[in-house]
Amino acid sequence: MAKNAAPQTAGFESFQTRHLSNKLWTWPFVAALIAVLALGAISLFTGVYDIQGQADGREMFFTTRVPRTASLMLTGAAMAMAGLVMQLVTQNRLVEPTTTGTIEWSGLGLLFVYLLFPAPSLLLRMTGAILFSFIGTMLFFLLLRRVRLRSSLIVPIIGMMLGAVISAVSTFIGLLFQMTQNIESWYIGSFSNVQMGRYEYLWLIVLVTVLVFICADRLTLAGLGQDVATSLGMNYNRIIFVGTALISLAVGIVAAVIGNLPFLGLIVPNIVSMFRGDDLRSNLPWVCLLGMGTIMACDILSRVLIMPFEIPVSLILGTVGSVVFILILLKQRRSPQTPR
Amino acid sequence: MIRIENVKKSYTSDVQIGPLNIQIPKAGLTSLIGPNGAGKSTALLMIGRLLDLDEGQISVANLDIATSKSRDLAKILTILRQENHFVTRLTVRQLAGFGRFPYSKGRLTQQDEEIVSKYIDFLDLTALEHRYLDELSGGQRQRAYVAMVLCQETEYVLLDEPLNNLDVARSVQMMEHLKYAAAEFGRTILTVLHDINFAAKYSDRICAMKNGQIAAYGTVAEIMQPEILTDIFETKIEIIQGPYGPIAVY
């Protein structure tokens, strides 16, 4: 350090390699990619219907298996991404769409659409879900401004309480208008009904991913807090707004098409962060990939465990997720840097 | 020049900072000293536009900080807070790289990378540059924060206790560098220091605060007086002449 003149001579040859530490195409990434593709292949060929033996097997393959695998990949990426963006925006590791009430809000949105329109189209339902999850998430963030210690457990507790209130409201409305069945089946997210013609809106998630990638550096910076962001000349409130909009888009689309998928947004970003830190731009491919892998693995399990029946994938996710949630909590308590 | 006119901030009815009136000329190192709770951080945060003023006006390089675009200010003014805690896990180099954000919006150019490397080397973080912040010691982390702020390469630099957690050698090096940047590149550096003797040795001017007011402002020789310091810190302080200038003894 400081022999006054700052050493510009650190060596040009070292400079060439110094900043390239976070490159994407590493061996682990290739391995993960192959694993996810393999899971995709397994997913395509798992199921009760014998697509190789039956005469209309080929047709079945394209109307149900391919849509199912595609929607698994898309929702997995969407939920993992939504969780990560949410964690950056709130500066809290334990936050994701199910621990902030976002999912419950989109459920309420769906319910309202069912109430207002007799036989709502999927587009209508999706719009309702996106709109409500945006309002709910914004509300939650406003509430958060009143919480001093952003990294504390208080944050997900507030979120879950808010979520509980909203889902109670939904249930109440459901009882009032005799629509409880709609809600109950919605709360158990499952891919068993996915088929051609019913899932195509999920492709919008590709667009959301591109948008997140464009905003990646700003979102990472938002994760350093309002003061650092402002000092570096970034409009903090605007990026929070944009981040919330992106989260709501992803969650709303998934909520309308598939349903409630708990904990995916919590598990995946936390695991990625452990190995690769939180630089969003270089991590986004990893987060999407692991999201896809996790949900496909859970879905394959859900199909084979009690064959020929299916366990809703949300149950498996919920079980795995809560275990991981607890593990993260325990790890946080042990690390000395985290203030209590 | 940093111009502060009639600036007031009241947190509660009994905690009031100001009215502050002071002009800090361009180029040079100014130290802000004073007891705990004197209002040093508050003043710094207001200059750094991180805290809204209740009354008054602050301008930096003739830009009113209340009305100027934050984006423009980020190229002439930077601030390091007293306490930093990031939940986001970044490496030292990634963090320092964000110091270039006002210029590159995240896409670092070759030149940005060179600047980042320069300050990382300079702050003795070369071997640690790919470590995560939560895997560093307190002093190492403090240096990483300073690296980010220096990477911004602004004309005005506000630092709240930059020597926090640093050992003596690192403290001396840091102050040497700040002094050098002020003298050689005409940077205007305003830094909160708790060690009066560091302030005396490296500053061009010292500003002393007490009870939310500016108690004294002047050159090192003017402020390093036993009566003034004793009065400000309410502790008996004597001044002796050391080999490098006045030394406070308490």
Ligand SMILES: Nc1ncnc2c1ncn2[C@@H]1O[C@H](COP(=O)(O)OP(=O)(O)OP(=O)(O)O)[C@@H](O)[C@H]1O
């Ligand atoms: N957010 C806040 N809300 C209420 N009061 C505050 C707040 N921040 C600071 N204060 C009060 O304002 C006064 C000045 O605080 P400030 O942080 O500016 O002091 P300081 O000179 O930086 O002290 P230190 O040397 O301990 O860092 C103190 O009395 C403090 O209690």
Ligand SMILES: [Mg+2]
């Ligand atoms: Mg302070």
